[in-house]
Amino acid sequence: MATTKPKTANGYDADHTLACERALITLLRGFGTLKHTLRLVGGLVPRYLTPEKPPDVPPHAGTTDVDIVLNLQVLTDDEAYKSLATQLKDRGFTRHVNKEGKASSWRWQRQVSEHEYVLVEFLRDADEKLQGGKVAAVDGEDISALAIKHAGIVHEWFAEKEITAELLDGGGKATETVRFADVIAFLVLKSLAFDDRAENKDAADLVHVMRYAGTLEWIAQQFIDRQKAGQHRDAIAGALDALRRRFCDGEDVEGYERDGPVACASFMHGADADVSELRILEQRNVSGMVTEFLRLVEQGPSIHG
Structure with missing residues (x-):
């Protein structure tokens, strides 16, 4: 089973995204008192932040996986941890085995x-003991989590929605409350993710949510309000800096030539020569939108006066 993310939107399909949602609901269904502590991040989140509403909100490209941020404070309790590990297996989840035949402890x-x-994929917040990109065992044996810088913001910055889906293995339909990164948490984490690993999909996800989750003014005001509240200032500052460096004019480089707009346009339109004009237009639109967003944020404290 490949884990490399497709480079273009054509590598994603609605059926697999639906399968990811079914896997998520199946997972939540078995976690009992633990499920309210889990936070969904990553490529499945736009399905809930920007529900498809043609023609105003087009469908999101989708995802190939499910990313869950664990709350380590809860999992330090032995009984809670055992419940998590046991329920994974009871619900049919197994450790992912890579091409070298090695079983992963954080990918199931x-x-x-x-x-x-x-x-x-199970994730956790990075800290002074475990830097981003490192994997550490939750209890030292059966399950681990990949540390992501600032991932812990989703424990405070999240939205929730009741989702009904068909359980896997013919278990019938179940309704569960999915708690997922809210607009600001999503944009912050995606900005940092693209800055770190330069995946086309990260740039495209970020742009999709910025375009369709609300007006640009509304999204900028959310950032301003979070800044004023003093919450997770380092995460916000890092995200805004990443957006500026990856999407906007500077250092004798026009914004549309930056790797952010290029990655997004390449994801949406591919690399074929016959769509080069579409790519350039998308690059300019993306750079212009992000530039305006940053202007609105910097204009604070209230863009509505």
Whole structure:
């Protein structure tokens, strides 16, 4: 099972995204008192932040995996941890095995059809003891989590929605409350993710949510309000800096030539020569939108006066 993310939107499909949602609901269904502590991040979140409403809100490209941020304060309790590990196995999740045949402790997979699997990745906040990009065991044995810088913001900055989906293995339909990164948390984490790993999908996800989650003025005001509240200032500052360096004019480089707009346009339109004009137009639109967003944020404290 490959874990490399597709470079263009054509590598994603609605059926697999639905399978990811079914895997998520199946996972939540078995976690009892733990499920309210789990936070969804990553490529499945735009499905809930920007529900498809043609023609105003087009469908999001989708995702190939499910990313869950764990609350380590809860998982330090032995009984809670055992419940998490046991329920993963009871619900049919197994450790992901890489190409070298090594089983992962932070990536788990769930078979959803004869030849199709959904990958579930467990994440945690980085701290002074574990820097971003490192993996550490939750209890030293059966399950681990990948440390992501500022991932812990989602424990405070989240939205929730009741989702009904068909459980895997014919378990019937179930309704669960999904708690996921809110608009600001999503944009912050995606900005930092693109700055770190330069994936086309990260840039495209970021742009999609910035375009369709609300007006640019509203999103900018949310950033301003969070700044005024003094919450997670380092995370916000890091995200705004990443957006400026990756999407905007500077250092004798025009914004549309930056790697952010290029990555987003390449994801949406591919690299073929016959769509080069579409790519350039998208690059200019993306750079212009991010530049205006930053102007609005810097204009604070209230863009509505």
